[in-house]
Amino acid sequence: MAASFLSKHKHIILYGVCLALLLFLLKWLELRLIIINHAFEVYIGAIAVIFTALGIWLALKLTKPKVRTVIVEKEVYIQHEGEFTPNERELQQLGLSNRELEVLQLMAAGLSNQEIAGRLFVSLNTIKTHSSRLFEKMDVKRRTQAVEKAKRLRIIP
Amino acid sequence: MAASFLSKHKHIILYGVCLALLLFLLKWLELRLIIINHAFEVYIGAIAVIFTALGIWLALKLTKPKVRTVIVEKEVYIQHEGEFTPNERELQQLGLSNRELEVLQLMAAGLSNQEIAGRLFVSLNTIKTHSSRLFEKMDVKRRTQAVEKAKRLRIIP
DNA sequence: GCAAAAATCATCCTAAAGTATGAAGCCCGT
């Protein structure tokens, strides 16, 4: 309590002590040397200068340097790597067969019909048939539309 | 010249004038009222306080308030939904022209070449040319590959 | 002003995608 009071107001206390000491010194000099009338102005000037310096010092101590905090927002994208869950409701709504979904996924991956056929060990004709059925169920006209819609409905990642 | 000198050192000049005035005042009081012995301490105290205040004022005027800037980086997690920002680095890497990017975006939206042409008020031939250039730059063979790659590289949403 | 890049357009041709139609085999529910 008392320590904290001292700590908080140590500058003001120091100021008071200086003032008291100065007054004591002047009183002492007044008694010892009767030269007040002679150098009165000198003393006043010294006092002024000393306490101006004290004031400056106090000002610098009391005024804390302002701290301006600038918050820079750094955007971090949350990756959905590997955490895709198909929208089962939409899947059921569309009524795609497993094979049709497989073809759709490979379409979205950028494979040509012939490549898809090879991947699934069936003929090109089979892929064309599945595509046709797929477009019908999804009410689209071409593969890019199918892929776009499938991603939008979260049927494929 | 003289004006600039005055302007530069106006605080110091003011300080000097105050000091002179104070000395004059005290001298005048000393002559009129012989009460120096009686209230000497009071005067000294007053002088001290006045010039301390002057000092503080001077300090505040002469020293510019220091402002320390602290930069705090705050990570803001952004869900990929809706707030898409293109990957400029990858875009620059690929060197797509603005028109090529436009065509890519409309491809990804499921439009046919003829539809894209209509949308951009150009001919079908122009779209085919842009597509060709686009596939070349992206090192892909067909639109589905272009779209898949563009999404993967976060060039399009 | 000049060169290069971008944008636009064309022609000719090939490849791939998409449509229509049909058929056969398998599986499951009634």
Added chain:
DNA sequence: ACGGGCTTCATACTTTAGGATGATTTTTGC
């Protein structure tokens, strides 16, 4: 047993996409 859906495959045809080549105009950067 039968019907419906799924899977597979075929043929013939049309439409769209993609490639190659070339030209002109506009824009951009030095």
